[in-house]
Amino acid sequence: MVAAEVPIRRGATFHLRKRVPKRYAAIEPRSTVWISLHTDSETVARSKAPIAWQHLVDGWEARLAGDSADAEERFAAARDLASARGFRYLRASEVARLPLEERLARIEAIPVLGDKPDAPTAAAVLGGVDEPGITVTRALELFWTLAADRTLGKSEDQLRRWKNPRKKAIANFVRLIGDKPIHEITPDDMLDFRQWWLDKITDEGLTPNSANKDLVHLGDTLKTINRMKRLRLVLPLSDLAIKEGEARVRPPFSSDWIRRRLLKPGALRGLNKEARCILLGMVNTGYRPSEGAGLLPHHIRLDAKVPHISIEPEGRQLKSRNARRVIPLVGVSLEAFRECPEGFPRYRASPSLSATVNKFLDENGLLETPEHSLYGLRHSFEDRMIAAKVDDGIRRDLFGHGLGRERYGSGATLEHLERVVQAFAL
Template sequence: MAIMSRKNSVKGILYLVRSVPKRYASVESKTQVWISLHTDSRGAANAKADAVWQQQVAAWEAKLAGDTTDAEALFESARELAAARGFKYVRADKVVDLPIEQLLERIEAIGGKRQKPDVQEARALLGTVDAPEFTLSKALEAYWGLAKDKTFGKDADQLRKWKNPRKLAIRSLIEVIGDKPLSSITRDDLLDFRDSLMERIETGAIMPSTANKQLTHLGGIFSTVNEKKRLDLDLSVTGLKFKEGDKIPRPPFSDDWIRDKLLAPGALDGLNIEARTILLVMINTGARPSEIANLSADRIRLSDNVPHISIEPDGREVKSAYARRKIPLTGVSLEAMRACPNGFPRYAGKSSLSAAVNKFLRENGLMETEQHVMYSLRHSFEDRMLAAGIDDRIRRDVFGHRLDRERYGGGASLEYTLELLSAIAI
């Protein structure tokens, strides 16, 4: 059957193909494709006909999709048409470099009628359909849909936090080189961007680690869009990163500061009940503020034999596989949690908690030094566990940290962990 070039004619063929009963299609349609099977044996032809027929239908559908002015759809249809003919779509500048035998195979596979080659097939097999242009801003929009595997399980706030640094990276690059198409970005453009980051590092506006994160995000966006949209571009950021100095960890609050300042009568009264509770729960659990803020009522188990919180995925992802854990409630943390047994609706799924607490602590003279933040309570708890000689495996399990060896068994029981943590509770 000759392939018709007009859109309506091809639509008509596809309609007939789909409407012919299977028992007729298996005879009539397969007979029509015998001529392309290079055999005069009916049995041999029938054995191959199904695959060839499906290939033919795929080619027709790809042609229909190619009858469009949309560059992305046109490029995709060219890829599909090439695949239906048994070839990978390759750009014209690379087709000409193919071994002569492979080039001839492509030319011979181009269909047509009356000695005239089919234009769509020729463009698909010889790689003359231009890849769609993605400017930096358009590439970012495409990236959100292409990287869904990286956002699965994130709640709205986590998704916002994941997107924002990537938006910043693209915006920063656009400020330096403009909203250029990816195909026009050169190594010099990327070096210019690196120079701009270097200037900001030298003025103290950003740290090397911050600059490196921007480069990492750009590399991730480029590679994902390039690969999944089959653009075949060279957009590597390899070799552009900066050497990072030693990280300065946040200092822990001293036990005396916690007891005498943070827990002084009335010291935290200016905080709303949910923020105050989360801060107090951190003291003897070492849990992250966001982990506590997103606890649902069924994860706060005050009436169990061992009162505890259970940190699990609950409409949002946890930081890592090791972050799923149960932590006994002791001391002021247990007492505080009784005020919010149903969770923290004011802060669940939001990012305003740490900023609000840090601001309150600074304005009320409750920060031990300028380097201290709310998160420093997590470091304080770890120091107390270390000073008490608590086993490394238990410390890592309580903190939700990765173990530097294979993890055997189920770890310490909740009862035994309670016993250990009660001894260091404030």
């Protein structure tokens, strides 16, 4: 808060008298300003003076910003100047619909400089500044900052995988429709984009999921800008999703296949050590590949009474809050972590794990069917829990899923979890 001088009584009312700083000479012709504090109490005047002066300074700063050639900066300055005068920025058409008393209050808040009303303030409180035309590509640039809260805790690789689909969706839209200001996007534009994806699905044998991801990411970007920038646009983003067929299910590896093929001595010899240990670690833990790859050395506790790993949101985000969990290590998974006690630095920040493993399994005849992938080991772990009649709550805890109800108690001990997993471990 800028310090204020002692209020001066003029007649029955106290006023604040201050010199105008040189910084504001270009937009404030007066060298000295008198500000009525609307009180005859010196005590009240002293408390109001700093606030009144700060409001005046805020208005000057907003007017300085309003001299910018950038449309977004001019609009932001007008909004700030209106706020400094105690009003929310409204379009001129919205101001015109206000009750007469509220319109008069806005008019009375416009200072008169000489014999003319202050033009920047008038434009701000009466809605005379055009809203900026934010293009689609500019919207994406703004999105990274306005949606920064969504990236808290993400690793570098997670951030890359979060950004890339949005970049792709915007690039596809701009390539087809053009880099239009978002307020000019029409329903026909969106239908043309949807039809482009339908043709692409047919011509290239893609799934509707690819198109729907583009539509979702494009829509999320535009809606976020519309909301956070308070543009109040009606965007034509409804009813665009392309109907998808039956969801593709990633099949589990059978226990027999894991024993006879994947765990056959020498079967995984050609796979690099870290990828091999992540795969084997997955057999009796059911962790997601990214969860295993992201383990830090202190998350791997081989010297504990019950050897275990702790899936933590450290250096990365987890899929959900339930994904944070402790899993005992037994069987081939314990052996794998003893081989890689420091974790897997090669894949900690790399997205190549699944592609590397799946390519190796495919080339070496280790996929049970063409639809199988590394992720099938997670589903296999769940199937073996079900076959072993493991309690539903324990299954969900080990798998990193929510209970679907309020949790009571602290759950099974690590010793108990070890006994449960040992009963169906490979």
